[in-house]
Amino acid sequence: MKLVLASGNAGKLAEFRELFAGTGFDFHPQSEFAIDDVEETGLTFVENALIKARHAARISGLPALGDDSGLCVDALDGAPGLYSARYAGSHGDSAANIEKLLREIHGVPDDQRTARFVCVLALLRHADDPQPIIAQGTWEGRILDAPRGDNGFGYDPVFVVPGLGLSAAELDSAAKHRLSHRGQAMARLHELLQPQ
Numbered sequence: 001m002k003l004v005l006a007s008g009n010a011g012k013l014a015e016f017r018e019l020f021a022g023t024g025f026d027f028h029p030q031s032e033f034a035i036d037d038v039e040e041t042g043l044t045f046v047e048n049a050l051i052k053a054r055h056a057a058r059i060s061g062l063p064a065l066g067d068d069s070g071l072c073v074d075a076l077d078g079a080p081g082l083y084s085a086r087y088a089g090s091h092g093d094s095a096a097n098i099e100k101l102l103r104e105i106h107g108v109p110d111d112q113r114t115a116r117f118v119c120v121l122a123l124l125r126h127a128d129d130p131q132p133i134i135a136q137g138t139w140e141g142r143i144l145d146a147p148r149g150d151n152g153f154g155y156d157p158v159f160v161v162p163g164l165g166l167s168a169a170e171l172d173s174a175a176k177h178r179l180s181h182r183g184q185a186m187a188r189l190h191e192l193l194q195p196q
């Protein structure tokens, strides 16, 4: 199946390149079709994943996969959550997002720094597909008080994986895929795509 990946995030695209390897999907980033970022007007990860996939499917005429994801921090009532990419104002995987998160959570004791990454994938066979396939994954962890590690992207350097004692940015990509919200959502998507 030829598929457009409806994302402009280089970190996500690098992960999907590995996650799709050997699956038989012929996957193409939206930039190959000159598809621009669409406004994320939804109030849930599901809505935004669908908005992205629909936009890419409409322009390309191909099936499209949208990924809407984010980091939900309990001590901040779930923030940055849906607004993870725009937390510090402008859009993107900026150091400013991490700085704002560390400022907001400053002084919160270790046992109250629980958080989870959320990933929702939405696959549309065409832009007007009324039966999207939706797969979700979550990854539980805690927020560090300073960034650690150089791998991954986004909030990975401040997300520590309990049990391992490593930040998500200290994991190699294979280890991240085994544990991560995106790795789990992809595994679920594969299950849902198996013939019943």
Ligand SMILES: O=P(O)(O)OP(=O)(O)OP(=O)(O)OC[C@H]1O[C@@H](n2cnc3c(O)ncnc32)[C@H](O)[C@@H]1O
Pocket (backbone or CB within 6 Å): 006, 007, 008, 009, 012, 037, 040, 052, 067, 068, 069, 070, 071, 084, 085, 086, 092, 093, 097, 117, 152, 153, 154, 155, 156, 168, 180, 182
């Ligand atoms: O919408 P697209 O084009 O896919 O790209 P985006 O970066 O805007 O993506 P989102 O709207 O889904 O926002 C996701 C935010 O959550 C962060 N995020 C998502 N998955 C992550 C991961 O695996 N590790 C670290 N941060 C992640 C990411 O850095 C963004 O700030």
Ligand SMILES: [Mg+2]
Pocket (backbone or CB within 6 Å): 040, 085
């Ligand atoms: Mg986005």
